[in-house]
Amino acid sequence: MEEVEVGVFLSDCGKQLSKILDFNALTNYVEKISNVTLVKRDSEFWRGEGLQTIVDAVTSGKINRIVVAESLPKLSEVNIVQAVENAGLNPYLVEVIDLKDHCAWPHRETPREATEKAKAMLVAAIERAKLLEPIEKLEFPALKSALVIGGGIAGMQAAVDLADLGFKVNLVEKAPFLGGLAARAGRFFPTDDCAICIQSPASDVKTITHTSRKCVYRSGFSEIPNLNILTNSKVTDVEGGPGNYKVTIEKRPRYVNELKCVRCDLCTPVCPVEVPDEYNAKLKTRKAIYMNIPNVHPPVYVIDDSVCKFRGCAKCVEACPTDAIELDQKSEQVTLNVGSIIVATGFQEFDSSIIKEYHYGDYSDIITHLELARMIDGFGPTGSVIIRPSNRKPAKKIVMIQCVGSRDRRWNAYCSGICCMISLKHAMLVKTAYPNADVTICYIDIRTTGREHERYYERAREMGIKFVKGRPTEILRDPKTNKLIVDVEDALLKRFLELEADLVVLASAMMPAEGTGELAEILGLELDEDGFFKEYNAKLRPTETKLRGIYLCGGATFPKDAPTTSLHAHSAAMKAAKFLTTGKIVKDQRTAIINEEYCGDCEFCPVTCPYGAISLVPTTEEHFVAQVSDLLCEGCGVCVGTCPLNAIELRHSRPNQMLVQMKALMSVNGTSKPLVLAICCSECGHTAVDSSGMAMMQYPANVRVMKVPCTGILQVHQFLEAFKAGAQGVMVVACKSDGCHYEVGSQKAETKVELARTLLKEYGIEPERLVMFGMVFIEGDKFAEAAHVMTERLAKLGPLQMKGEA
Numbered sequence: 001m002e003e004v005e006v007g008v009f010l011s012d013c014g015k016q017l018s019k020i021l022d023f024n025a026l027t028n029y030v031e032k033i034s035n036v037t038l039v040k041r042d043s044e045f046w047r048g049e050g051l052q053t054i055v056d057a058v059t060s061g062k063i064n065r066i067v068v069a070e071s072l073p074k075l076s077e078v079n080i081v082q083a084v085e086n087a088g089l090n091p092y093l094v095e096v097i098d099l100k101d102h103c104a105w106p107h108r109e110t111p112r113e114a115t116e117k118a119k120a121m122l123v124a125a126i127e128r129a130k131l132l133e134p135i136e137k138l139e140f141p142a143l144k145s146a147l148v149i150g151g152g153i154a155g156m157q158a159a160v161d162l163a164d165l166g167f168k169v170n171l172v173e174k175a176p177f178l179g180g181l182a183a184r185a186g187r188f189f190p191t192d193d194c195a196i197c198i199q200s201p202a203s204d205v206k207t208i209t210h211t212s213r214k215c216v217y218r219s220g221f222s223e224i225p226n227l228n229i230l231t232n233s234k235v236t237d238v239e240g241g242p243g244n245y246k247v248t249i250e251k252r253p254r255y256v257n258e259l260k261c262v263r264c265d266l267c268t269p270v271c272p273v274e275v276p277d278e279y280n281a282k283l284k285t286r287k288a289i290y291m292n293i294p295n296v297h298p299p300v301y302v303i304d305d306s307v308c309k310f311r312g313c314a315k316c317v318e319a320c321p322t323d324a325i326e327l328d329q330k331s332e333q334v335t336l337n338v339g340s341i342i343v344a345t346g347f348q349e350f351d352s353s354i355i356k357e358y359h360y361g362d363y364s365d366i367i368t369h370l371e372l373a374r375m376i377d378g379f380g381p382t383g384s385v386i387i388r389p390s391n392r393k394p395a396k397k398i399v400m401i402q403c404v405g406s407r408d409r410r411w412n413a414y415c416s417g418i419c420c421m422i423s424l425k426h427a428m429l430v431k432t433a434y435p436n437a438d439v440t441i442c443y444i445d446i447r448t449t450g451r452e453h454e455r456y457y458e459r460a461r462e463m464g465i466k467f468v469k470g471r472p473t474e475i476l477r478d479p480k481t482n483k484l485i486v487d488v489e490d491a492l493l494k495r496f497l498e499l500e501a502d503l504v505v506l507a508s509a510m511m512p513a514e515g516t517g518e519l520a521e522i523l524g525l526e527l528d529e530d531g532f533f534k535e536y537n538a539k540l541r542p543t544e545t546k547l548r549g550i551y552l553c554g555g556a557t558f559p560k561d562a563p564t565t566s567l568h569a570h571s572a573a574m575k576a577a578k579f580l581t582t583g584k585i586v587k588d589q590r591t592a593i594i595n596e597e598y599c600g601d602c603e604f605c606p607v608t609c610p611y612g613a614i615s616l617v618p619t620t621e622e623h624f625v626a627q628v629s630d631l632l633c634e635g636c637g638v639c640v641g642t643c644p645l646n647a648i649e650l651r652h653s654r655p656n657q658m659l660v661q662m663k664a665l666m667s668v669n670g671t672s673k674p675l676v677l678a679i680c681c682s683e684c685g686h687t688a689v690d691s692s693g694m695a696m697m698q699y700p701a702n703v704r705v706m707k708v709p710c711t712g713i714l715q716v717h718q719f720l721e722a723f724k725a726g727a728q729g730v731m732v733v734a735c736k737s738d739g740c741h742y743e744v745g746s747q748k749a750e751t752k753v754e755l756a757r758t759l760l761k762e763y764g765i766e767p768e769r770l771v772m773f774g775m776v777f778i779e780g781d782k783f784a785e786a787a788h789v790m791t792e793r794l795a796k797l798g799p800l801q802m803k804g805e806a
Contacts, residue, residue, distance in 0.1 A: 007038040007063030009045045013071040020104040022115045046076030058087040065129040071100040090134035095125045101693025113701035116670020124664035131657045140585040142243030143339035152180025154554025154569040155344035161573035163227040164202045170228045179296035186377035188562040189425040190452045242549035247336045253329035255303035260324035267316035281371035283381035340549045340576040347555035350405035350509035357474040364389040366504045395503035402443040406509035419507040431463045440466040510559035543572040590635035590652045598647035599625040605639040610743035636742035637713030665704040666726035673702035674728030674794040681711045683741040684776045685733035691780030699787035712745025719756040729769045729794045736774035
């Protein structure tokens with residue numbers, strides 16, 4: 001086995017740090033540590049001559065482990081690690097620490113104590129470096145193809161973008177026709193032009209001009225050679241993993257051959273079956289064989305097999321001049337192999353009939369905005385005439401009610417975000433077509449947050465649309481006049497009103513699309529509390545999921561207007577393209593490893609892993625062992641902290657590495673104050689320590705920092721080991737529990753800290769010696785304050801005394 005030879009490189013930051021830290025003492029101290037074969041001091045080691053010094057030491061074979069004390073740890077670490085790798089040494093045999101922000105700056109008033117802490121930091125880094133192991137890069141093949149689930153404007157746009165970039169794309173829509181809600185909406189705010197438009201493809205589709213937008217039917221997107229469109233189809237199973245998913249799709253029969261149908265419309269007149277047309281708000285009927293108008297795609301009829309008489313009638317078969325109708329079609333399973341998946345399943349209207357006081361479904365003159373949109377649409381069931389469904393006479397008085405099923409803790413606490421603008425759009429379209437119409441909007445708050453949206457609202461007021469601030473308590477029907485009466489208290493006028501209406505339009509909440517829960521289970525995705533798909537990070541990664549290769553766009557994550565939907569579609573497509581473009585996935589093997597001899601059938605780790613990276617593999621009929629997917633594992637260590645048998649370790653943060661760090665950090669005191677071990681996660685917790693130093697905030701030098709990948713890796717016995725090593729107190733500094741970089745790590749750590757506090761009490765140790773904090777980068781002041789408070793608390797408690805053996 002190769003003998004460990006450690007090179008230590010001390011940066012004094014242009015001699016700034018030497019004004020505080022005794023670098024001669026540090027050099028002499030480090031030189032005496034076993035296995036340290038080279039010690040160098042310079043102004044900096046992350047670039048220029050300093051970096052070349054490290055490279056030369058590596059290439060000459062003098063060292064095979066590296067410890068660098070730098071003043072720009074994150075920036076310098078990137079450069080140093082890259083240079084070391086280029087020089088032929090594994091990049092994971094490097095340890096970089098920050099003597100400036102973690103030592104010199106915060107302890108500048110106590111230079112002797114700061115120097116002693118620097119010694120502890122250096123010896124801890126050296127001892128860890130001795131135990132570091134090479135970590136290799138892994139490559140996994142990635143198919144250059146994608147699946148887009150959902151054929152609304154988000155799904156279509158994402159599919160077009162990916163296809164334009166040369167990827168094979170499969171677009172799957174469960175309905176017989178593409179378009180989603182946009183096809184029924186007619187127009188979108190704030191431009192009030194066609195809802196069913198997308199950006200025209202950049203692909204070489206002949207005769208298509210590349211203007212700002214195109215109606216779907218004339219965009220040419222369906223003719224992109226590498227785009228495969230599957231309507232009337234549903235994803236039923238997904239196997240495999242990132243880069244190589246095997247997707248099973250159930251393609252339901254259309255009963256009309258897409259290659260033979262010429263849309264002659266000879267079939268519908270002879271069909272004897274008429275049913276209410278849900279696409280058109282049941283304000284008209286359709287035949288068993290039908291096509292939505294206006295058509296999006298495909299331009300082919302479909303037969304509704306729930307009402308068709310099939311061979312008991314077959315008149316459409318006789319009428320078809322191209323033999324396109326095939327009543328014997330069966331469902332078929334289609335298997336696709338794709339590298340990436342985009343979920344664009346959209347949203348749907350809340351079932352307002354649940355709210356009994358509004359009588360939706362009881363009174364036919366109470367409708368939703370989606371149903372009103374069909375009336376307004378020139379292709380709709382009423383030819384743009386706004387009618388009362390009860391008698392089909394024109395509606396002259398219209399009352400719109402906002403927040404039906406949203407901002408209501410009985411149903412949905414959230415604001416659906418787009419309903420106010422939908423109401424304004426429809427109110428203005430009605431007033432434009434019928435200037436004498438009386439339109440009133442009852443609202444809690446009018447929310448117009450987008451570009452030009454406030455002007456949209458002002459125009460509505462200028463047009464004479466009335467606004468009543470208040471949520472109606474009930475909608476009644478006058479038995480004498482058959483008019484509707486909306487009871488509402490006007491919060492501005494402070495009086496009750498009874499608004500008479502021919503038509504009441506409910507701005508229903510927007511809900512996750514039907515089947516969202518089922519699809520989430522198939523894909524292994526999380527849903528948020530509101531039932532929509534949960535994005536990886538709502539602020540910075542809104543179209544990603546925590547699963548590599550699966551992306552989200554459009555209303556799948558929350559209701560969105562058209563511009564935002566389009567933006568998210570482009571983003572999801574670009575993310576997927578970036579993921580697939582090289583045809584392979586490259587990642588470091590910073591993953592968990594299972595000791596099969598210790599693994600004991602407990603099943604804790606597969607349930608705990610936030611990334612679904614652990615599965616159970618049977619060894620006998622009765623026993624199994626855990627198995628980690630190097631592709632899916634993110635190296636957080638949450639499984640390590642959960643395993644009751646210590647059967648799991650992280651390759652890059654093993655228990656022995658953590659233990660030697662603890663002992664080393666506690667081995668050098670140099671202060672009269674009680675030693676405190678601050679165990680920080682490598683993300684927000686550690687950045688809080690960074691920022692406290694960057695801002696030159698002072699805290700006692702008795703606080704020693706140890707970094708771990710995630711506090712979820714910690715086990716209860718490690719807190720006890722910290723006290724055995726000499727810590728008088730332990731601070732666990734993590735991400736905030738609702739913002740953990742590894743989903744559940746902070747929550748798991750909180751549970752173990754509480755358990756450890758209980759054990760400490762049993763051992764005769766004051767539980768307040770162990771505390772946990774959730775912090776972010778900009779809360780360095782809170783870290784400094786916590787360090788002061790902990791030090792003062794320990795001084796009052798006195799030296800640690802144990803009544804039992806820990």
